[in-house]
Amino acid sequence: MADVGLPVDEVYEPPARVREGALVADMETYREMYRRSVEDRDAFWREMAERFLTFSKPFDRVVEEDLYTGKIAWFIGGKLNASVQCLDRHLAARGDKTAILWEGDEPGTNRRVTYRELSEMVNRLANALRRRGVRKGDRVAIYMGMVPELAAAMLACARIGAIHSVIFGGFSPRSIRDRIDDSTCKAVITQDEGRRGGRAVPLKANVDEALAEPGHSVEFCIVYRHTGTPVNMVAGRDEWWHDAVANEPAECPPEQMDSEDPLFILYTSGSTGKPKGVLHTHAGYLLHVMCSHKYVFDIREDDIYCCAADVGWITGHSYIVYGPLGNGSTTVMFESIPTYPDAGRYWDMVDRLGITVFYTAPTAIRAIAREGNEHVTKYRRTSLRVLGTVGEPINPEAWRWYFNVVGEGRCSIVDTYWQTETGGHMISGLAGATPMKPGSGSLPFFGVQPCVVDEEGRELEGNGVTGRLCMKASWPGMMRTVYGDHDRFVQTYLTTYPGKYFTGDGCHRDKDGYYWITGRVDDVLNVSGHRLGTAEIEGALVGHPAVAEAAVVGYPHDIKGTGIYAYVMLKAGYTASDELAKELRDAVRREISAIATPDRIQFVEGLPKTRSGKIMRRILRKIAEGEPENVGDVTTLADPAVVRDIIEGVGRAR
Numbered sequence: 337m338a339d340v341g342l343p344v345d346e347v348y349e350p351p352a353r354v355r356e357g358a359l360v361a362d363m364e365t366y367r368e369m370y371r372r373s374v375e376d377r378d379a380f381w382r383e384m385a386e387r388f389l390t391f392s393k394p395f396d397r398v399v400e401e402d403l404y405t406g407k408i409a410w411f412i413g414g415k416l417n418a419s420v421q422c423l424d425r426h427l428a429a430r431g432d433k434t435a436i437l438w439e440g441d442e443p444g445t446n447r448r449v450t451y452r453e454l455s456e457m458v459n460r461l462a463n464a465l466r467r468r469g470v471r472k473g474d475r476v477a478i479y480m481g482m483v484p485e486l487a488a489a490m491l492a493c494a495r496i497g498a499i500h501s502v503i504f505g506g507f508s509p510r511s512i513r514d515r516i517d518d519s520t521c522k523a524v525i526t527q528d529e530g531r532r533g534g535r536a537v538p539l540k541a542n543v544d545e546a547l548a549e550p551g552h553s554v555e556f557c558i559v560y561r562h563t564g565t566p567v568n569m570v571a572g573r574d575e576w577w578h579d580a581v582a583n584e585p586a587e588c589p590p591e592q593m594d595s596e597d598p599l600f601i602l603y604t605s606g607s608t609g610k611p612k613g614v615l616h617t618h619a620g621y622l623l624h625v626m627c628s629h630k631y632v633f634d635i636r637e638d639d640i641y642c643c644a645a646d647v648g649w650i651t652g653h654s655y656i657v658y659g660p661l662g663n664g665s666t667t668v669m670f671e672s673i674p675t676y677p678d679a680g681r682y683w684d685m686v687d688r689l690g691i692t693v694f695y696t697a698p699t700a701i702r703a704i705a706r707e708g709n710e711h712v713t714k715y716r717r718t719s720l721r722v723l724g725t726v727g728e729p730i731n732p733e734a735w736r737w738y739f740n741v742v743g744e745g746r747c748s749i750v751d752t753y754w755q756t757e758t759g760g761h762m763i764s765g766l767a768g769a770t771p772m773k774p775g776s777g778s779l780p781f782f783g784v785q786p787c788v789v790d791e792e793g794r795e796l797e798g799n800g801v802t803g804r805l806c807m808k809a810s811w812p813g814m815m816r817t818v819y820g821d822h823d824r825f826v827q828t829y830l831t832t833y834p835g836k837y838f839t840g841d842g843c844h845r846d847k848d849g850y851y852w853i854t855g856r857v858d859d860v861l862n863v864s865g866h867r868l869g870t871a872e873i874e875g876a877l878v879g880h881p882a883v884a885e886a887a888v889v890g891y892p893h894d895i896k897g898t899g900i901y902a903y904v905m906l907k908a909g910y911t912a913s914d915e916l917a918k919e920l921r922d923a924v925r926r927e928i929s930a931i932a933t934p935d936r937i938q939f940v941e942g943l944p945k946t947r948s949g950k951i952m953r954r955i956l957r958k959i960a961e962g963e964p965e966n967v968g969d970v971t972t973l974a975d976p977a978v979v980r981d982i983i984e985g986v987g988r989a990r
């Protein structure tokens with residue numbers, strides 16, 4: 337990758353059984369559609385909008401954009417409501433079809449919620465919210481576990497025009513409060529407790545703690561009873577969901593929303609700084625996620641589609657809730673974790689539920705791969721047709737494992753590159769058409785116009801170039817602003833390279849025009865004048881059979897300017913030793929170059945990760961810099977305890 341090393345030179349064609357009957361089954365079709373989507377953008381998106389959405393008042397113009405001031409609007413003048421798109425219009429033909437197929441924390445605990453049942457749930461709750469004074473434009477926080485009611489709560493907000501702000505169920509009271517305050521939420525929808533990997537998650541208790549200090553904007557809480565564990569209910573503020581909806585009619589007239597009215601706020605995972613309240617809209621966002629869900633995964637009417645992410649991050653919003661429900665698909669909602677009760681959980685679930693399309697993250701793939709193939713091979717997995725990955729660059733070794741061991745060469749893999757800010761997929765193959773290269777997101781999705789620029793913002797033309805990834809024009813699902821701080825939106829994304837949206841990621845476009853994400857540009861190290869991407873050093877470390885995960889950061893070094901500090905987590909059955917540290921240094925030297933050799937290697941039991949499974953490098957950087965007291969906010973971590981362990985282990989770095 338990047339300026340040192342080369343992309344993996346392997347190409348895999350989509351298997352014939354995936355191509356057969358695919359919506360886009362060859363590259364000529366993709367290229368022609370892509371060409372139109374860029375050269376004849378208005379006509380292309382008009383056609384897509386008419387095919388995928390049902391407007392109650394048609395839009396007048398397709399797009400107006402100004403990438404300098406960040407004024408972006410799509411399907412101007414149109415009226416619609418996202419909840420109607422996801423529910424009402426499916427009732428006639430798909431009323432009895434399973435909308436949400438829930439797999440609870442314990443294997444085999446399932447619930448099937450049909451489109452009709454989901455619609456009733458949403459309408460009743462929407463009425464209850466309206467009755468309690470929630471109006472169009474009001475913000476509602478949702479802090480729940482992975483239960484169908486979470487999707488219902490989001491759609492109920494959408495129905496009455498309220499803006500939902502889903503807060504990941506793993507977040508601390510402090511993080512909940514910060515987010516509630518940032519967007520002054522009027523209500524909170526929560527549940528008694530969540531379940532994850534056999535453990536209880538005290539959702540209601542966390543909300544209580546978040547609201548303990550006065551001075552917040554919350555007027556009432558609605559509490560869904562899931563586990564039945566007794567919880568504290570504050571009189572005059574808290575009410576059970578089942579009581580609140582008991583006398584509400586199963587029909588709630590939807591608010592007529594403008595295409596550009598906000599649908600939700602979602603805070604980014606915060607791996608690079610203070611989370612930003614990313615705002616998305618009713619029409620453009622919905623169209624982008626439906627369209628990409630359909631084409632990228634090649635969704636068919638009888639698919640059992642499963643995205644194993646959490647609804648608390650954008651992948652869950654776009655590809656568990658809005659995309660699949662907009663398309664009338666059956667979407668699996670998974671309450672548990674990939675290693676509960678053991679590393680075979682995903683494939684056990686795939687067999688029992690007949691899952692055809694499965695979407696997860698490299699971190700999960702690596703976590704289960706290191707437990708051994710027997711957890712996979714003991715299940716049949718014959719229903720699978722498409723596998724997806726998202727969240728970070730996938731190292732080729734993990735990709736091959738996913739393709740060969742999980743998919744047995746019979747499934748396509750789509751590596752989907754995108755961001756909270758982009759709403760939906762930006763760079764990804766189409767399951768039925770695109771030849772795959774392990775570790776590359778491959779080619780732009782329809783309407784997406786990526787470009788690679790150098791540090792001064794000059795566009796690098798042609799193939800075989802390395803630089804920074806920008807977008808030359810807006811796309812329907814693009815974020816519209818940072819909630820309450822439009823200036824931050826412009827500053828963060830639109831001013832680095834004026835006239836372009838800057839992703840913050842480095843990338844290489846190879847000889848075939850395929851994009852390879854080399855990591856965030858903030859993560860590029862300048863070692864003795866050489867620029868090294870942390871992602872590729874990590875890739876070299878993870879390529880060693882003993883290594884499960886690795887994170888590399890820089891720290892001040894007297895001679896080199898920046899020294900390389902590697903945190904390494906070993907696979908089960910391996911132990912830390914000087915010998916192993918030497919082998920790892922040799923591996924990096926061989927794979928990349930001597931310059932990239934880590935100065936210090938610390939073996940760790942775990943790495944600090946965000947809710948979406950991303951390594952929080954800013955924390956590791958502070959520790960490597962010898963300032964553990966300045967690690968900052970660790971409350972959004974999946975497991976804050978790992979930070980203490982790492983700090984304690986610094987002295988044992990080799």
Ligand code: ATP
Nearest residue numbers: 604605606607608727728729752753754755756853
């Ligand atoms: P913050 O912006 O607060 O730091 P974040 O960037 O971690 O948080 P997300 O929007 O969830 O929050 O992550 C988007 C980033 O994840 C991308 O910018 C990119 O670095 C990485 N990413 C996502 N998918 C892929 C992929 N398929 N290949 C490579 N990188 C990916």
Ligand code: MG
Nearest residue numbers: 604608755840
């Ligand atoms: Mg980001």
